[in-house]
Amino acid sequence: MANARKIFRRGGLYGLLSVFVLFGAFPFYWMVIATFKRDHDLFSPANNPFLFNEPPTLDHLRLLLFDTHFLTYLTNTFLVGLAVVIITLAIAVPAAYSLARWARGWGETLGIGIFLTYLVPPTILFIPLSRFASALGLQESLWSLILIYPTFTIPFCTWLLMGFFKTIPRDIEEQAMIDGLSRLGAMTRVVLPLAISGILTIVVFAFTLSMHEFIYALTFISVSAKKTVSIGVPTELVRGDVFQWGPLMAGALLASIPVAVVYTFFLDRFIAGFTMGAVK
Amino acid sequence: MSGWQEDGTTVGLTRPGFRDQAGLLAKLMIAPAIIYISAMIGIPFVLAILYSLSDVTTGDPTLRLIGLQNFREILADPVFRISLKNTFFFAFVSVTLVIILSRILATALMADFRGKWLVRFLIMLPWTAPISLGTIGWLWMYDSIFSPIDWILRSIGLLGTPGALLGAQPNLYWLGEPKLAMASVVLVHAWRLLPLATVIQLAGLSSIPRELLEAAEVDGAKGWRRTVEITIPLTLPIISIAFLFGLIFTFTDMTVVYVLTRGGPVHMTQVLSTWTFFKGIEGGDLAQGAAISLFLFPALAGVAALMLRMARRTEVV
Numbered sequence: 001m002a003n004a005r006k007i008f009r010r011g012g013l014y015g016l017l018s019v020f021v022l023f024g025a026f027p028f029y030w031m032v033i034a035t036f037k038r039d040h041d042l043f044s045p046a047n048n049p050f051l052f053n054e055p056p057t058l059d060h061l062r063l064l065l066f067d068t069h070f071l072t073y074l075t076n077t078f079l080v081g082l083a084v085v086i087i088t089l090a091i092a093v094p095a096a097y098s099l100a101r102w103a104r105g106w107g108e109t110l111g112i113g114i115f116l117t118y119l120v121p122p123t124i125l126f127i128p129l130s131r132f133a134s135a136l137g138l139q140e141s142l143w144s145l146i147l148i149y150p151t152f153t154i155p156f157c158t159w160l161l162m163g164f165f166k167t168i169p170r171d172i173e174e175q176a177m178i179d180g181l182s183r184l185g186a187m188t189r190v191v192l193p194l195a196i197s198g199i200l201t202i203v204v205f206a207f208t209l210s211m212h213e214f215i216y217a218l219t220f221i222s223v224s225a226k227k228t229v230s231i232g233v234p235t236e237l238v239r240g241d242v243f244q245w246g247p248l249m250a251g252a253l254l255a256s257i258p259v260a261v262v263y264t265f266f267l268d269r270f271i272a273g274f275t276m277g278a279v280k
Numbered sequence: 281m282s283g284w285q286e287d288g289t290t291v292g293l294t295r296p297g298f299r300d301q302a303g304l305l306a307k308l309m310i311a312p313a314i315i316y317i318s319a320m321i322g323i324p325f326v327l328a329i330l331y332s333l334s335d336v337t338t339g340d341p342t343l344r345l346i347g348l349q350n351f352r353e354i355l356a357d358p359v360f361r362i363s364l365k366n367t368f369f370f371a372f373v374s375v376t377l378v379i380i381l382s383r384i385l386a387t388a389l390m391a392d393f394r395g396k397w398l399v400r401f402l403i404m405l406p407w408t409a410p411i412s413l414g415t416i417g418w419l420w421m422y423d424s425i426f427s428p429i430d431w432i433l434r435s436i437g438l439l440g441t442p443g444a445l446l447g448a449q450p451n452l453y454w455l456g457e458p459k460l461a462m463a464s465v466v467l468v469h470a471w472r473l474l475p476l477a478t479v480i481q482l483a484g485l486s487s488i489p490r491e492l493l494e495a496a497e498v499d500g501a502k503g504w505r506r507t508v509e510i511t512i513p514l515t516l517p518i519i520s521i522a523f524l525f526g527l528i529f530t531f532t533d534m535t536v537v538y539v540l541t542r543g544g545p546v547h548m549t550q551v552l553s554t555w556t557f558f559k560g561i562e563g564g565d566l567a568q569g570a571a572i573s574l575f576l577f578p579a580l581a582g583v584a585a586l587m588l589r590m591a592r593r594t595e596v597v
Contacts, residue, residue, distance in 0.1 A: 027417030094309035102306035121532035128324035256409035
């Protein structure tokens with residue numbers, strides 16, 4: 001009797017989870033189907049849309065990879081992401097360390113202040129920033145994105161790293177200084193190696209956040225060859241009312257999955273930082 | 281024993297070098313962040329306010345202040361009113377939906393089962409994949425002819441035959457009918473936010489001490505009662521945080537509406553962020569665009585203030 005109830009509850013759990021998995025992942029399943037489906041099959045309203053009624057094809061992938069700028073979008077995204085990661089590290093690591101170690105009252109306030117700037121949305125900033133970009137002659141240039149993306153990576157990553165640095169005991173640094181290292185040396189040679197997992201986390205976030213970004217890229221870049229993947233796929237593969245659904249879905253799929261895999265590993269830390277430490 | 285003190289002064293036998301001046305180092309290391317944030321967030325924010333009081337356009341970028349005229353014009357514009365209403369409507373409906381669903385999902389994910397990492401990966405996809413690309417998947421699902429939702433409705437006889445419940449036409453035109461288009465936008469927002477809210481709620485649930493739940497069980501509180509009387513009150517601060525973050529994300533997001541409907545049909549799904557973009561960037565009227573975008577600010581500031589209070593309170597507990 002108790003066993004039967006256990007099985008019943010187990011079944012309920014799996015049933016519930018299946019519904020949620022279906023809801024979350026269905027659009028991506030839908031991309032997989034469209035990516036490999038022949039156009040004739042894809043555009044026959046009578047065919048079962050969930051299955052392959054005709055043998056699958058690689059035509060859409062071929063078109064995407066060789067007849068569109070998709071690979072250029074990926075390269076652009078990667079270059080922007082890399083540059084944003086470097087800038088974010090260079091600015092956020094020292095700032096976070098300074099806030100975590102040397103600041104007392106004002107440090108906490110300043111830290112929260114920096115975090116709050118993360119909440120100023122791009123939709124308020126993008127109009128003035130578009131003037132900045134044109135004043136600097138950076139319209140249609142990836143440099144405009146490299147310059148502007150740290151507006152959302154720096155506040156967030158500084159906040160996150162500050163939390164990491166606070167977990168490293170001060171005694172370790174003091175010991176290192178007794179052993180003859182300078183104050184700066186204690187930070188770079190002793191603390192930074194210990195904070196490597198925190199630093200890795202912000203590398204991943206700075207990169208994925210840059211890759212996810214849509215509004216600034218849409219505002220500053222309109223030349224096809226300069227687009228990043230998040231705007232290139234939705235804007236370039238849809239021409240007027242003609243949707244090239246196969247390649248479009250293939251592009252969305254190929255660009256989403258790798259970043260989603262990496263992001264999933266770091267999700268918990270991301271959210272812990274994000275909710276200001278209220279969630280641990 | 282120490283060669284340094286927290287307030288930055290150095291106590292030592294030898295004259296301190298640059299590398300040992302903690303006070304100086306502290307300022308030098310925080311300076312780049314403050315300079316960058318002031319230049320790239322502070323100044324643009326002030327400029328947005330100035331623009332909203334001026335008549336600046338992309339064609340004529342000189343700044344002439346004209347007072348509140350932009351705001352008067354915006355408020356008289358029916359599209360702006362729809363946008364304002366939609367911004368709140370989309371945010372509140374989708375976030376409410378998300379809070380309920382994420383609580384159910386988080387409770388299910390507390391159990392141990394095989395293949396959890398895969399389930400987690402699939403459930404998190406809407407948040408971890410770039411939103412513009414995820415929305416593209418939905419765009420195809422809402423297609424006016426090939427929508428799989430319509431296909432299912434047709435095959436179970438709810439659509440496409442004379443006398444069918446949802447009508448005799450073969451398709452529902454998800455993004456073409458104003459009501460359905462609004463529902464479609466809400467659904468995508470909810471889809472996108474569910475993973476975030478679930479992870480937050482999971483953290484809340486796992487922070488409840490196990491002994492407390494066991495004690496409740498001994499006292500005879502089970503299932504529904506345990507949820508209502510113990511877990512919900514205990515995780516209320518965290519639920520509020522999920523709620524506030526959800527609001528911020530839906531308030532400021534422009535990607536979902538831009539990719540799905542561009543605000544259509546005839547502005548019925550327009551929101552403040554897309555309207556800012558269409559007016560300010562595509563229309564070139566920087567001044568009015570800035571004025572529209574500023575309407576997001578009071579709501580955001582309120583949410584941020586609430587969140588700070590929350591964060592303080594949870595720290596105390």
